[in-house]
Amino acid sequence: MLTSSLVLGAAGGGFNGGDILFQLVMFIILLALLKKFAWGPLMGIMKQREDHIANEINSAEQSRGEAQKLLDEQRSLLKEARTEAQTLIENAKKQGDVQREEIITLARSEADRLKESAKLEIEQQKEKAVAAIREQVATLSVMIASKVIEKELTAQDQEKLINDYIQEAGEKR
Template identity: 50%
Template sequence: MVIEWGTALYQLLAFAVLLLILSKFALKPLLGVMQKRQDMINEQIDSAEQNRKEAEKLLAEQREEMQKARVEARELIENAKKAGEQQGQEMVRAAKEEAQRIHQQALAEIQNEKDQAVAALREQVASLSVLIAQKVIEKELDASEQDQLVQEYLKQASEEL
């Protein structure tokens, strides 16, 4: 096998020119596109990492807010229970006071009516005594008639009461 150096040199030179042309027009744009793609992928990775960190931060904030809301809800429930108990105790106290007031008022009314009844009874007894005395004086009666007359007037007085 004989090597033709002229043809080999020509092929080598043609290959070198082709390599230069390809590297200038094809390889540089291809490497540029690959670099842009690598940069874009790196940006997306950075963006995804940043989004993940923000999501974790928001999740932690939401958990903290939920915990605060639970604590506030418990406090509100406790306050409502206390207020309800206080209101219930106040209502019981007011009802007891009202019952005591009504009881005292009823006792006062009973005493007043009793006093009025006693006064009326005294008046009737006095008027009956006067009537009996008048009748006795008007009529001189013997003892049995006088007893009978007193009994009649007492019976009459008790019927009027």
């Protein structure tokens, strides 16, 4: 009979406050256990995960900042290198122009010196040739004069004598 009244009481739909109270207490205990054993560690894991993600984001931001800083430094160094290279090229061009002008000036002065030297040598050779011709003319004149003195000449004899001496002088050379 006891079992039938329990079944009838449950089936009767009556209000059972003890059950509700028991279920409420069990629910609170279950919540407390969940909070202590599941919710706390779960929240701790979530907090660790949140901290880890925040650290990763901060690290990524720092890395991005460092990368941007390095990129700016590299751009600056590249710009300086280009400027320096341009300066070196300009200096080399200027130095090349100066050396070219020096070489041209030296070549012109050397050419002028050689020209003057050649003029002097030509003048000296000319003077030697003129002196030699004068000497030969003087010798020929003396020879002709001595022959004329030895004998009196006719116009034909005089012409023959001159031709002979000219031939003789030509053979001596």
